[in-house]
Amino acid sequence: MKLVIIKYNAGNIQSVSFALERLGVDFTITDQAEVIQQADKVIFPGVGEASTTMQYLRDHKLDAVIRGLRQPVLGICLGMQLLCRHSEENDTPCLGIFEETVKRFEPQPDKKVPxxxxxxxxxxxxxWLDPALENKFAYFVHSYYVPVYAHTSALTEYTVPFSAAMHRDNFYAVQFHPEKSAEAGVLVLQSFLNA
Known part of the structure; x- marks a missing residue:
C-alpha cells in the first residue's frame, strides 16, 4: 500500500509520522501532485490557522489536488476543518468537501478556549470508526469546531456537542489528534488504513 502524507505548512506532520512508524506503516511525505494522486491512501494533517493555510494550499495548487482525490483521505484537526465549506477563523473559504461551516467556541466561565x-x-x-472506540478518550487541541450534522461519525462535547469525526464518500476526518491519543489513536489510524 502506498500511503502519502501531504506536505504543507502543517505543524503535526512529524508526530503523525512517528505514529505511523510505531504501527510499522511505510509512507511518503510529499507536496508533489502526481505522487499524491497515485497514492492508495492520503493523510491530510493540520495544526495552524485556517486562512494562511488555505492560501498556502492555493498557492501550491494543492487545493485542487485534494478536491480531486478519489482514494481514501484522512483529515486531522485543522485538516478536518479545511475539508469543510467555510471557517469562521478569519472568514476563510475552505475546500468544500463537507458542507458545514467551522465555528469558534464561545468561552464560558468554566470553559476556556482553546x-x-x-x-x-x-x-x-x-x-466508519472501530466500534471499540465507543466511550474511549481522545486528545483535542482546538478553538474551532464542526457542529454535529449528517456526516458526523463520532461526537463529543465542549460547551456544545460537536463533530469529533466525520465521513463523506472517500473523505474521512477527525478533529482530535490520533497521534497523541494513545490506544484510541491507534484504533483510528487502523480504521482508516483498513477503510
Missing amino acids: HMGWNNLTLTANS
Missing part, C-alpha cells in the same frame, strides 16, 4: 484535553467519543450509527 479546548485542550481528553474527551470521550460517542459513535454514530453509521460510523
Whole structure:
C-alpha cells in the first residue's frame, strides 16, 4: 500500500509520522501532485490557522489536488476543518468537501478556549470508526469546531456537542489528534488504513 502524507505548512506532520512508524506503516511525505494522486491512501494533517493555510494550499495548487482525490483521505484537526465549506477563523473559504461551516467556541466561565484535553467519543450509527472506540478518550487541541450534522461519525462535547469525526464518500476526518491519543489513536489510524 502506498500511503502519502501531504506536505504543507502543517505543524503535526512529524508526530503523525512517528505514529505511523510505531504501527510499522511505510509512507511518503510529499507536496508533489502526481505522487499524491497515485497514492492508495492520503493523510491530510493540520495544526495552524485556517486562512494562511488555505492560501498556502492555493498557492501550491494543492487545493485542487485534494478536491480531486478519489482514494481514501484522512483529515486531522485543522485538516478536518479545511475539508469543510467555510471557517469562521478569519472568514476563510475552505475546500468544500463537507458542507458545514467551522465555528469558534464561545468561552464560558468554566470553559476556556482553546479546548485542550481528553474527551470521550460517542459513535454514530453509521460510523466508519472501530466500534471499540465507543466511550474511549481522545486528545483535542482546538478553538474551532464542526457542529454535529449528517456526516458526523463520532461526537463529543465542549460547551456544545460537536463533530469529533466525520465521513463523506472517500473523505474521512477527525478533529482530535490520533497521534497523541494513545490506544484510541491507534484504533483510528487502523480504521482508516483498513477503510
